[in-house]
Amino acid sequence: MNLQQLKKIAAFYGRFTLSFTQVGYLARRVFWPSFTPSFSGQHWLVTGGSGGLGREMVMTALRAGATVTAAARSADKLRALEADVKAAGLSGLDTECCDFTLTADTQRLVERLLAKGRRIDALMNNVGVLNDDLTITAEGREASFGSNILSHYQLTEALVAGGLLGRGSVVVNVTSGGGYNVPLMTSMLNVTDPARYNGTVAYGFHKRGQMVLNQHWRDTYGARGIDFYVMHPGWSDTAGVKRSLPRFRKILRPILRDERSGADTAIWLAGTRPKQPEQELVWFDRKVRSAHAYERTRTTKDTPATLVAFLQRELDKGPR
Ligand SMILES: NC(=O)c1ccc[n+]([C@@H]2O[C@H](COP(=O)([O-])OP(=O)(O)OC[C@H]3O[C@@H](n4cnc5c(N)ncnc54)[C@H](OP(=O)(O)O)[C@@H]3O)[C@@H](O)[C@H]2O)c1
DSSP states (O other), rough: OOOHHHHHHHHHHHHHHHSSHHEEEEEEETSSOOOOOOTTTTTEEETTSSSSHHHHHHHHHHHHEEEEEEEEEEEEHHHHHHHHHHHOOOOOEEEEEEOTTTTTHHHHHHHHHHHHHHOOOOOOOEOOOSSSSOOTTTTTBBBBHIIIHHHHHHHHHHHHHHSSSSSTOOOEEOOOGGGGSSSOOGGTTTTOTTTTHHHHHHHHHHHHHHHHHHHHHHHHHGGTTTEEEOOOOOOBOOOOHHHHOOHHHHHHHGGGGGGHHHHHHHHHHHOOOOOOSSSSSETTTTEEEOOOOGGGGGOOOOOOOHHHHHHHHHHOOOOO
């Protein structure tokens, strides 16, 4: 790592540590009007719903009266979630096994959902990972590209086209403050060359891509009465953080958010559907904020259109 990179990292942590941790959440919460979620009669789909923030969204939505489909990879974890839901005296959970790194698996999930035909009132595009090592899927793609953005695009487009997402539905995309560090660059979304791969950098580009994709969806589907939001959860102590960022977690653990604080804004957005200006913006702690923390990330040769074309080309290639 060179001095320039060190300076950027120091500036990032210096600027955001208090804000993104539980400290920022607790300080801001004092000023919020009361909000009691009520999702009675709604059907939610939460990707990555068996752990971390996704699990929190599932439990909160169930407690607030929704029926919820939780989609995640491990059948064991989904079974554990079912047991927890039962133990908590809740009902209305459906689970779906799906590996979102694979377009074929995501397609099978879409087909099952379409066959069931249940309208989706809230889609939480939550699944996302930061991988340390390069993993190439059986379909020949970098794994986190699949889970972090390609599957979100595939799932959302298919559910809109299939009519399960429609007027009155809401889609909440869960990005990360890591996206603040980079501009939109489609050439960095699916890096399969080990010499060029850096998991943290890849994650940042996926998360920036989600911010841009959200605005594309707002522009494209807003007139159909579907609400789209993108939010970032700050820094929460989840299994994902434990696995991917052990040193970060060791240092910040006492002040990391709990899962409830991390998922709060996603739940609040689904419950309140606030208006927002039509530009690339990000919600964090119940407030809409600039999608650019640094001027340098505004400059890019890519556009929302080139991003969508890139993702669509990947889908058109098929599972391979
Ligand atoms: N925690 C934070 O501080 C933080 C900060 C910024 C942004 N975020 C974002 O918030 C979201 C949730 O993060 P988290 O920390 O809650 O993650 P987490 O603790 O790692 O939980 C991830 C969930 O996603 C599932 N999952 C992972 N890969 C999958 C795949 N390929 N296919 C299907 N399911 C998969 C996991 O189930 P399996 O184990 O079965 O795969 C689990 O249910 C992510 O988009 C992340 O980027 C989190």
